Amino acid sequence: MTAILRIDFESDPEDLTWYALLEKELMTLARTAGLEDMAAMAVLCAVVEAVNNIIEHAYEGEKGKPIKIAGTHEETSLKIELRDRGKPMPLPLPTGTPADVMATSGRGWQIIRAAFTQVSYERVNDENLLTLTRPLADALSDA
Amino acid sequence: MKLEHRTENNVDIVALPNRLVMANAAEARSDLKQVIQQGSGRVVINLSQTEFMDSSGLAVVVAGLQAARKMNGDVHLAHMSDTIRALFELTRLHTVFQIFDDEADAVAAFA
Numbered sequence: 001m002t003a004i005l006r007i008d009f010e011s012d013p014e015d016l017t018w019y020a021l022l023e024k025e026l027m028t029l030a031r032t033a034g035l036e037d038m039a040a041m042a043v044l045c046a047v048v049e050a051v052n053n054i055i056e057h058a059y060e061g062e063k064g065k066p067i068k069i070a071g072t073h074e075e076t077s078l079k080i081e082l083r084d085r086g087k088p089m090p091l092p093l094p095t096g097t098p099a100d101v102m103a104t105s106g107r108g109w110q111i112i113r114a115a116f117t118q119v120s121y122e123r124v125n126d127e128n129l130l131t132l133t134r135p136l137a138d139a140l141s142d143a
Numbered sequence: 144m145k146l147e148h149r150t151e152n153n154v155d156i157v158a159l160p161n162r163l164v165m166a167n168a169a170e171a172r173s174d175l176k177q178v179i180q181q182g183s184g185r186v187v188i189n190l191s192q193t194e195f196m197d198s199s200g201l202a203v204v205v206a207g208l209q210a211a212r213k214m215n216g217d218v219h220l221a222h223m224s225d226t227i228r229a230l231f232e233l234t235r236l237h238t239v240f241q242i243f244d245d246e247a248d249a250v251a252a253f254a
Contacts, residue, residue, distance in 0.1 A: 016166045023195070041226040048197050052165045101239050104205050107198040114233055 005029045005071035011059045011084075022047065026071065026080075033073035033136055039115075043078065043134065046115035049108040050082050050130055058086025058128060073136070080116075080132040088123050089130070146174045154250045155182040158189045163200030172203045176210050184216020187249040191222035201234060208239065217241070219249040 005025050009018045026047055030040035051067060059065045068083040096113030099106035112119065118133035147158035155178050163171055179186055188204060208218045221243045223231070231237040243249035 012166075014166050016162060016164070019162055019164055019166070019195070038226060038229055042229070044195075045197060045230060048164065052197060052199065056165070098235060101235050102205060102209065104202040104209075105198075107201055107234050110234060111198060111230070 005069070005080075007069045009067055010063070011055045011065040011067055012063045013055055013061045018051070019048065022051070022069070029071050029073060030078065033078045035078070035136075042111075042115040043080075046112040046132065047080055047082070049111045050080075050132065053089075053108060054082065054084045054086060054128075058084050058089070060087070075136070077136055078134045082128075082130045082132070084128050085126060086128060089121050089128055091121070093119060093121055146171060146178065148178050150182065151250055152254070153183050154185045154187055154253050155179065156187045156189060156246065156250065158191070159193045159196075159200075159203075161192050161194055163193055163196045163203060165197060165199040168199035168203050171200075172206050175203060175207045179207060179210040179214070179216070184211045184214030185253045186211050186216065186218045187221055187246060188218055189221050189246050190224065190227060191246075193227060194224065196227050196230060198234075201230065201236060204240075205236070217253075219243060219252055221246040221249040 007021060007025055009021070023044060026044050027040050030043050035043065047069065051069070054067055055061065066085060070081045072079050094109035096109040098110055112132065116132040116134045120131045122129050149156050157175060157178055159171065160167065186207060188207065204218070211218045219241045223242055228237070231240070241252060243252065
């Protein structure tokens with residue numbers, strides 16, 4: 001069985017509404033994939049961080065720019081794709097090394113990497129595509 | 144946004160919102176900093192209403208701790224949900240905050 005999530009919205013650094021929409025749709029997908037609440041919340045946190053990065057870095061805080069999120073789960077994995085038309089992501093991708101505990105930034109990629117064991121990025125036709133994949137066998141046993 | 148704030152036994156008690164995320168973090172950070180700088184530096188952050196926090200929200204709490212410590216104070220956290228506790232443990236922030244189940248205990252720990 002394959003479940004599908006699709007959310008399209010526009011960037012706005014001061015908008016709170018997309019969080020609620022993403023929470024509703026993504027938590028439903030994650031639970032359908034068999035994730036327990038803590039693991040589903042870890043997935044939600046990671047996708048929120050990825051969207052934050054698009055708004056803050058790819059679009060540099062500019063409003064009204066397109067963000068597309070697509071999610072699927074199959075037997076073996078949960079996959080989330082995030083697309084935007086902002087600045088290309090610098091490579092290599094951050095490793096998610098833990099930030100200093102007293103730092104006031106630098107935790108986003110740690111949260112992303114903790115929830116998704118496979119992360120890939122490509123730039124296709126002036127579009128950024130970040131793909132986050134979580135094997136479901138692992139997902140069922142940890143948060 | 145104005146954070147809910149009251150004072151009890153010379154301890155500032157601040158409640159964070161339902162969602163503390165990039166969209167409202169800057170305002171929350173400014174409000175919290177103002178409360179701390181105008182108070183004793185002894186702060187309890189009540190998380191009973193807070194269901195979701197991202198890394199921007201974590202930064203608000205860390206900035207509060209920095210401000211409190213500049214005043215030789217501290218920040219105690221109370222009523223943290225399991226999911227936010229997991230986020231604190233992932234980012235090791237549980238090692239720099241005293242975390243209490245109950246707000247009254249968090250206030251009393253300053254005595």
